[in-house]
Amino acid sequence: MKLRIQGNSIRFRLLRSEVTKFIEEGWIAETVRFSGEKRAFFTYALRWEAGATHVEVRYEPSEATVILPEIEALAWAQTEQVGIYSAVNIGNYGDLVVTIEKDFACLDLSDAENQDTFPNPQLDAAC
16 A cells, blocks of 8 residues: 655555455555654544544544445545545644545556556556
């Protein structure tokens, strides 16, 4: 699972196997370590919940979790829908733009980069 952070936005991109794991287990997470210090890490996670009615973000020190409504997560995973796009209100700081997308194959067709990706819908246009 890839995470991109830019300004007040976060974007998750998931490979096929990660989408499958996310749906089957209800969550998926990755941790990045910044040094050998015990507390020098950041975990980012994606979770779906049956009772959720909207996209939300839960933050604790060293961990951010995006929560998706079950219906929305299943519809995204089981169809050709590319992504889930939401703006989460964070009070006085405005909105946090949250994007969850399937990771598509690169158009340059490099095999190493395209392992376990979704077929790129723009592939025919590039040929």
